Structures are given as structure tokens and as C-alpha cells.
Amino acid sequence: MDKSMLGDLDNLPEEDKLRMSSMIDQLQIRDSLRMYNSLVERCFNDCVETFRRKTLDKQEETCVKRCAEKFLKHSMRVGLRFAELNQGASTPD
Amino acid sequence: MDKSMLGDLDNLPEEDKLRMSSMIDQLQIRDSLRMYNSLVERCFNDCVETFRRKTLDKQEETCVKRCAEKFLKHSMRVGLRFAELNQGASTPD
């Protein structure tokens, strides 16, 4: 997720800014590792149904790739909309 | 969740009591934020099914409110029963 969502550090003393910024870095690393894990979980669950062999067949591989790409595009779009809402830039229906 | 569930601090030295109590406070804050997030997730999943407009209709709003109220009442009742079990106050069928 985008760093800017986690808050505005401008009106903090320099030393606290550093500490806050390092805290955000830590959260982002943890979050991206978790995202990786849950993306694998989701695409595996949706795309791999049979266990007659121990390697992915072509169809499963394609499915996994599309699943991951689609999720990343989705996640980016959600991020944009979410940022707009956070800034109160809501438009009528 | 109720603080008393998390343990008995009476037989600790004053300094450790403070530290333990602050630890419990931290856990409770984190837990209540998580509870908020998962209540939203549950009520959204159960109540919002269509995406033809960008605002909740009256029916969805009512559903969300009832869902949240019902979950809170449920959670309170579970808390009472859970506390009884923790005190070994179990009664026959």
C-alpha cells in the first residue's frame, strides 16, 4: 500500500519524523510479505484443483499468472479510490 | 473483551503490576481496532450484494446496523458465558 496513506509527518520534530518513518517502513515490509503470502494462497486455491501430478500443468500456470496480475491491478485501483476517500474528494453517484 | 479475562495481577510487586497492566491496555486497544475491522468486514459481506450505485441503499443500511448491533450483543453474551467457564462455574446440562 502507498506510504502516503499512513499519515502526514510534516509537523513533527526531525528526530520523531525519523522514528515514525522507520516505523512505517517496518509496517510496509511486513505488509508486503503478508500480501505475497495471501496472494499465493488465493491463486493456489482458485487455480489448482487436481493432484494427479506434482507439477503445475499449462492451464494452471496461466490461471495463476492471470490471478496474480488481476489482483495487483485490482489492488492498485482500490488504492487510488481509497486515497481519494481519505482526502474527502467524494463525488456524487 | 473484558479486562478481567486476561489474568489476575494481585500477587505481583507494584512495579510489575504497572507494566503488566500497561501490556493489557495495549492488547485491548489492538484487539478493539481489530474487532472494528472484522465487524465491518462481516457486515459488509453479509449485507452488501449489488454494485449498481456507489451509495448504500436504505435496506443495506438497515441490514448493516442490525448486523453490528446483533454481533455486539452476541459478543457480550459470549463474554459472560466465557467468564463463567473460566471461573469453573459450570452447571449440568
Place this chain on the structure above:
Amino acid sequence: MDKSMLGDLDNLPEEDKLRMSSMIDQLQIRDSLRMYNSLVERCFNDCVETFRRKTLDKQEETCVKRCAEKFLKHSMRVGLRFAELNQGASTPD
């Protein structure tokens, strides 16, 4: 999960080895408590369907025991295969 999966500590200075090893211990304790909680959740969900009385009947009890035993055996087998993959010991189909 098996400690060896969490990394190789051999080429660290003694002091860091201790700290890393204590970190792994902490993770293992937390993981085993979580595993316990999610095993209970799974076996409860799969085995307990009716709420006409407040005690488990014989059939539910048997189901819970088998569920837990089966999960533990499963988990052990997954651990073995996982360790093989981590060591690159992959064999053809």
C-alpha cells in the same frame, strides 16, 4: 514447525547466535499457541453441528479427536516435504 526451517545460524558471532535463537524460540511459542487455536476452530467447525445440549455427544467427541490427530499427521508430512523442497531435493514427477 521445525526449528531448522527457520534458517542456519552457524556463521554468526556467538552473541548474535543467542539473540537469533531466542527470537526463533519466541516465534515458535507464538506459532504453537496459534496452531492450537486454529486447530480447535477447525475441528469445532467440522464436527459440531447441533446445539440441543451443552455437552459434546460421543460422536462429536470422536470426530474432534480424529480431526485433530489427522491434522497433526498431515502437518508433519507437509513439514517433511517442505523441508525437502527447501533443500532443493526435488525429484521428477
Place this chain on the structure above:
Amino acid sequence: MANNNPQSGLEKEQIFSMAEKEMEYRVELFNKLTNACFNKCIENRYKESELNMGENSCIDRCVSKYWQVTNLIGQLLGSGRPPM
């Protein structure tokens, strides 16, 4: 720094760290139990915001059975540790 406490600083850290994990475990147990019993007992159409009599007695029995499953599996895991 005089330390006339029988426990060393390190031991104390371990006690606090264990207590913290134990509390996290209890919170997680409570949350899982709450969700499991909501799923089993509450109809999710939400026609009203009150719990009805059937739901109330289902909740009580559900908590009791969840507790027993926790104990049963605790015994099976062979730990002397009580679930709470």
C-alpha cells in the same frame, strides 16, 4: 543497580514475554469462539437487531461445546498447559 529480587532481569523478561503470548492466545481464543458461535447460531439475514430465545440458548451451548473442544484437543496435544 542493586537487584535483590530472586529473579534475574533476564528471567523477568521471559516471564513478561510468556505472559504476553498467553494473553494474545486468550484474546484469539475468545475472538475465534465468538465468530464460530455467531456463524453457527445467528441467522445472517438480520431481520431484527435483537437476539431471539433460540439464538440465546444456542450461544450458551455453543460456548460450552467450544470450550470442551478446546480442552479435548489440549489433552490430545499432551500439554499440561490448561487452555486458559
Place this chain on the structure above:
Amino acid sequence: MANNNPQSGLEKEQIFSMAEKEMEYRVELFNKLTNACFNKCIENRYKESELNMGENSCIDRCVSKYWQVTNLIGQLLGSGRPPM
């Protein structure tokens, strides 16, 4: 150690600790929202890797409705705390 800051060290720790929880809350909110809208809007056969028009507009409305549910429940919980 001179401390001419109006906030004491302890208060500062509490502010950082609260800020950390607040950020964890936002990350979790974003992840739950993302997953919920993926489940509601994206067909999981994955016939292509692009989002089609229907999916795109579903996502926009879904984010907006999820946000409203967050606010609605926030009011109900009676906290003055905004969801973000």
C-alpha cells in the same frame, strides 16, 4: 539528559505506540477492503488478466460502499474516532 520538551518520555512512547496501532489498523482496513471487493467484483475463472469495464466500475462502487459501512459502524460504536 535534559528534556525541555513539553511531553515526557513516557507520553511520547504512548503517542508512538498509539500511532503504530492506528497504522496497523489502516493497513488491515485496506487489506480487508481489497479482499472483500475482489471477492464481490472479480470473476474467479481468470479468463484474462485485465480488469474489464464492469469490474472497474464495480470496484469503484465497492470501495465507496465499504467506506460507508466503516463510517456507519464507527458511529454505532459511539467512538469519536474517525475510521481513518
Place this chain on the structure above:
Amino acid sequence: MANNNPQSGLEKEQIFSMAEKEMEYRVELFNKLTNACFNKCIENRYKESELNMGENSCIDRCVSKYWQVTNLIGQLLGSGRPPM
């Protein structure tokens, strides 16, 4: 406090903090894999407590395929970081 180590204290903290996250990631990967393969391979009527032959070979293949999905998505995310 003499520090004749090439790494500064701060760098060391970052290494430990990264190592901790890496380990949490591995534990979570293992748990998700274990749950996914249990759901895919084990019949949840629990007629017996042993794993039968079909379940055993399903588990082996499932772990292998889950691993491949992890690698595939790792490549896609473009990170040089190996999944383990």
C-alpha cells in the same frame, strides 16, 4: 563501549528486524500451505484418524504445486527475493 564490528549498531538492528520478518513470513507460508493442502486433500468427515494412501500422495503433490505457485508469483512480483 568499543565497537570494532564492521556493522554499526543500527545496521545490526535492521538485520535482526529483517530476519524476524523473514521468519514470520516463513511460518505464515508454512501455515497457509498446510491449511490449503488439508482443505484440498483431506475428506472432512473424519471416518478415521489415519491418512490413507490417496491422501498421502495428494499431500505430496499439493505441497509441490503450492511451492511452484509461490515461485511463479515471486517471479511475477519481480523481486530478486527467493520465496524462502
